[in-house]
Amino acid sequence: MSYPVDQLPDISVIGGTWTIVSTRDCAYGRPVEVGQAHFPGWEWPYQPKACPIQHGSWYLDGTLLLCNGCGTDGT
Ligand SMILES: [Zn+2]
Known part of the structure; x- marks a missing residue:
């Protein structure tokens, strides 16, 4: 599972930004x-x-799980 891409949590508080990537389920x-x-x-x-x-x-x-390999949201 992961957050819908239009509902990603704000990671600017920890210095981060999001990009949207296409991958395989x-x-x-x-x-x-x-x-x-x-x-x-x-x-x-x-x-x-x-x-x-x-x-x-x-x-x-x-509240947010990021993959250690590629940084994608895996919450
Ligand atoms: Zn990964």
Whole structure:
């Protein structure tokens, strides 16, 4: 699951900005649009379409889960 792309939480409070990326839904293989977070001076090691990472980290007091590999919203 993830936030609808028009309802992404405000990450400017932690210095971040969103872009919208098209990736594949893990369960169904359909193209889906998700938010990808960007932080100054930080680049994610993987692109969302080719991300092998299955784990994320929680931000914003546990209301936002970002993939550790590509920074997409996995809340
Ligand atoms: Zn990822």
